[in-house]
Amino acid sequence: MKKIGLLVLIAAIIAGFFYFDLHQLLTLDGLKSGLTQFEEWRSASPVLVTGGFLLLYVAVTALSLPGAVIMTLAAGALFGLVLGTVIVSFASSIGATLAFLASRYLLQSTVQKRFGDRLKAFNEGVEKDGAFYLFTLRLVPVFPFFxxxxxxxxxxxxxxxxxxASQLGMLVGTVIYVNAGTQLGQLESLSGILSPSLLFSFVLLGVLPLIAKKIVEIIKARRVYKNFTKPKTFDRNLIVIGGGAGGLVSAYIAAAVKAKVTLIEANKMGGDCLNYGCIPSKALIKSAKVAQQMRHAEKYGLNSAEPTFSFKKVMERVHDVISKIEPHDSVERYTELGVDVVQGYAKLIDPWTVEIQLNDGGTQRLTARSIVLATGARPFVPDLPGLNDVGYYTSDNLWEEFAKFDEPPKRLVVLGGGPIGSELAQSFARLGSNVTQVERATRIMAREDEEVSELVQESMRSDGVTILTSHNAIRCEKEGDVKRLIVEKDGVETVIEFDALLCAVGRQARLEGYGLENLGVETNRNIVTNDYLETLFPNIFAVGDVAGPYQFTHVAAHQAWFAAVNALFGTFKKFRADYRVIPWATFVDPEVARVGLSEQDAKEQGIAYEMVRYGLDDLDRAIAESATAGFVKVLTVPGKDKILGVTIVGEHSGELLAEFVLAMKHGLGLNKILGTIHTYPTWAESNKYAAGEWKRAHTPERILGWVEKYHTWRRG
Structure with a gap:
């Protein structure tokens, strides 16, 4: 009741302020017309007028009423630069603090209770560096005061x-506005507006955001670099640590603009994607898919047959695929491009110096103006009792170890129901393994919509995968040659015997061993960066899996452009990394591809949307290829064709998604897709038909009614 009473009182004061037209007094015309009267009052009672003005200013700012700028100009006109600045500085800060306290009393508990999870990162930032954030905002007058x-x-x-922080941060802007007010108070005609002093005041107002930004950068840089001595000269313009997608693209861009760049990689060039992830898994998926097509050849009018194959040859093909792509990312290629490639382990000594333990022995030290960290991620291994006793595989060692097998594991357990676990579980099941997939969540591929998970789960089960959702892995046991995984659901334990266990429960950033902890570079689950991909040190950047927020090869390459350009040319212009349109795909069968919001995301974030869905069982090409499982689902802004997100499930969905990615990136709506000619018969027509579903749902029935009458009239 106290809060309601306070709200009613504030609302009544604000309503009275506008009802009695008091806001007219806080306009430039009102200021000019009342200037003479104010001068008379001040001359008669200087202390009373000064105190009254201060209290009025406090009230205006505390109640967030319009007119603070006019009152600041009035302070300059009435009291001059020095006294006017003192009055406004204290009055504005006191009023702002009262508004701050009112907001806290009335709203803080409600807002934090309702949106605490979403505000967690913001709250942590304010708790750690709140005064600096506030000071920065106060320096830049473009942010609304109230x-x-x-x-x-x-x-x-x-x-x-x-x-x-408010009083200190607003001081510069206060001085500029008060100084402008002193000039306005002396105006005798419109020509006075062109006085040099007044023009200078408004020029300062225009450039203040740029000055403030530079001041903040200088203060921040001095704070983080104060314990280090910057080299007078540098060996390189850029040093890149890590030879995966993010590192390769960063080095490539630097070399392309003729910067002197060194790329440091301790292991294989190409990183996880080439050697342990994207490429080998897709090669295996293809072999497994062909085997499954042979089993179901009757779908195509052929005789079905159980595939016979050498598992060693399947794995040889995987490694052959890797070897054919390796030259794209090789030391030789990047050396030819102008990159100095050094193979060894890198460690940061200070913000500009890197020490390298060379693979062939010895050490080397290099300095650079900027450094890009692209150290990637590794599979996360759960702390599961007995896991080391039974042995396990991850995506890092799977390809080398399984290549030694004469046949796929007879009984394979896959821990994890995400994209990696699902892709590999389905592939090995199709190659003949008895696969059990264990996921502690209520469904596999939990980041996707429920209907997507269900469709994929149904497909995988038809391939022979035993999927145990809502099961927690609690321990492993080994008795002689028998290996067991014990899982639990609702208090009931189940024993699963296996020959091989694959951990695919996620990946964690590689943060250790690079000297980050010695420099104080902030890490959480990833290296903490700002919008420009800068770490705590503005000359050290992070990209790819180690930086997040997405662990995709294409995102690492995308970030690398921003990091390299900011590292080399940030003195003149910096670019914020753009995550507005991020696509991804999971290469299970049927494939799942998505960009933007899913229905699940929209509901969780409270975003209004409309949804249209086109089933592939209606698509001519899908029918011709007997691959009708799946759909195209598009979310749009209510009443508009603006695309919020797209999910595609089915054959070639990763390729089909590109059209929607392009449309979202460049602000093209579904009407543009509908109006684009698509070759017949192709899978891409499904995108056009999905757009057609949206158009049909937004048919202007009233106009069509009139059109129908027109045609009736035309027939006589």
């Missing part, structure tokens, strides 16, 4: 910290 007061009141920032 909005900062209200938003900061919702955080846990201390009131005293809010007060002093």
């Amino acid at each position: 909005l900062i007061n209200l938003v900061m009141g919702l955080t846990k920032l201390r009131a005293f910290t809010f007060y002093w």
Whole structure:
């Protein structure tokens, strides 16, 4: 009731302010017309007028009423630069703090209770560096004064910290506005507007955001670099640590613009994607798919047959595929491009110096103006009792170890129901393994919509995969040559015997061994970066899996462009990494590809949407290829054809998604896709038909009614 009473009182004051047209007094015309009267009052009662003005300013800012800028100009006109600045500085800070406290009292508990999870990162940032954030916002007058007061009141920032950071941060802007007011107070005609002093004041207002930004950068840089001595000269313009997708693209861009760049890689060039992830898994998936097509050849009018094959040859093909792609990422190719490639383990000594333990022995030290960390990620191995006793495989060692087998494991357990676990579980089942997939969530591929998970799960089970969802792996046991995994659901334990166990429960960033902890580079699950991919040190950048937020090869390459350009040319212009349109695909059968929001995402985030769905069982090409399982699902802004997200399930969905990615990137709606000619008969027509479903759902029935009458009239 106290909160409601306070809200009613504030609302009544604000309503009265506008009802009695008091806001007219806080306009430039009102200021000019009342300037003479104010001068008379100040001359008669200087202390009373000064105190009254200060209290009025406090009230205006505390209630977030419009007119603070005019009152600041008035302070300059009435009291001059020095006294006017003192009055406004204290009055604005006191008023802002009162608004801050009111917001905290009325709204903080409600907002934090309802949106605490979404505000977690923001709250942590404010708790750690709130005063600096606030000071930065106050320096830049483009941020609404009242909005900062209200938003900061919702955080846990201390009131005293809010007060002093506000007063200090607003001081420069206050001086500029008050100085402009001193000139406005002396205007005798419109020609006075062109006075040099007044023009200078407004020029300062225009460039203040740029000045403020530079000041903040200088202060921040001095703070983080204070314990280090910067070299006077540098061996390189850029050093890149890590030879995966992010590192390769960073080095390539630097070499292309003629910068002197060194790329350091301790293991295989090409990183995880080429050697352990994307490429070998897709090669295996293809072999497994052909085997499955042979089993179901009757779908194509052929005689079905159980495939016979050498598992060693299947794995040889996997390695052959890797070897054919290796030259694209090789030391020789990048050396020809102008990159100095060094093979060894890199460690940061200071923000500009890297020490390399060379693979062939010895050490080397190099300095660079900027450094890009592209150290990647490795499979996460759960802390499961007995796991080391029974032995396990991950995507890192799977390809080398399984290549030694004469046949696929008879009984394979896959821990994890995400993309990697699902792809490999289905592939090995199709190659003859008895596969059990264990997932502790209620469904596999939990990041996708429920209907997507169900369709994939149904397909995998038809391939022979035993899927145990809502099961927790609790321990492993070994008795002689017999290996067992014990899982639990609802208090009931189940024993699964296996010959091989594959851990595919996720990946974790490689953060250790690079000297990050010695420099104080902030890490959480990833290296913490800002919008420009800068770490704590503005000259050290991070990209790819080690930086997040997406662990995709194409995102690492995307980030690498921003990091390399910012590292080499950031003195003149910096670019924020753009994550607005990020596609991804999971290469199970049927494939799952997505960009933007899913229905699940939209519901969780409270985003309004409309959904249209086109089933592939209606597509001519899908029918011709007996591959009708799947659909195209598009989310749009209600009443508009603007695309919010797309999910495609079916053959070639990863390729089909590209059209929607292009459309979203460049702001093209479904009408544009519908109006584009698509070759017949192709899978790509499904995109056009999905757009047609949207058009049909938004048919202007009233207009068509009139059109029908027109045609009736035309027939006589």
